[in-house]
Amino acid sequence: MAQPLILHGMNSPNVTKVVLMLEECGLEYELRHVAVFKQEQFNPEFLKLNPLGKVPVLQDPDHGVTIAESGAILHYLAEREGKFLPAAQPARAEVMQWLFMQMANFGPLLGQLNHFRLVLASGTEPYAEARYAAAAEKLYRLLDERMSDREWIAGGDYSIADMAMQPWANYLEPHGFDSALYPALVRWRAAVASRPAVQRALARSHEGFTAIAEATRKAASGEDLDKFFGRTDAVPPADFSAVVKM
């Protein structure tokens, strides 16, 4: 009998995208919460799974696979299941381009805006905040234009590129942008959200991650949070709940 997959994670967009794929594929899986605010990602046992000490990590016992990096995990599952990634070119290249676009740009740059606009009170670091707000505006604009004449990001069917991007697109409003100015992005984002697998995924993630994560964040010391955010001096977070809710 097939053994369930194990997903190590927390409630964050990089983890949610993998839960979306697990549900879309109808796979059996177990969620294991990693308390990043309490430094569990730096435990020697976890570092054996991902030497960078970050979630998500997926374990596939039947295939002896342990894999980190959400884009690599989505690609692994797509190949394993033969789903959500076209076999033929040029459609396959298009999906991979948008998957990498998310991994290399949307995740890292929107993540920085999270830090300078949501974790820190807006205005604390004006230069950094303006820099990442400009980068985010460019990316949200790109996504809106991209979605103005197609149903799904890669132009063909719903794919791992949509799953990778959608949880990050939910930051549009928390990042201070007017959703009325991004109608195509908003329509596509809602179409993803309305999929039954997405709704199941969010419910599983809430049950397996959100409540536990919230409790460990509240229990984390200032020093834990400084380490989590890579801060060199103690700056109290403004409202971290706006970030972890996504």
Ligand SMILES: N[C@@H](CCC(=O)N[C@@H](CS)C(=O)NCC(=O)O)C(=O)O
């Ligand atoms: N590029 C990685 C980023 C993973 C990442 O940044 N994970 C965060 C949570 S979303 C994390 O584990 N943070 C803990 C830390 O950096 O110590 C991916 O997409 O998997």
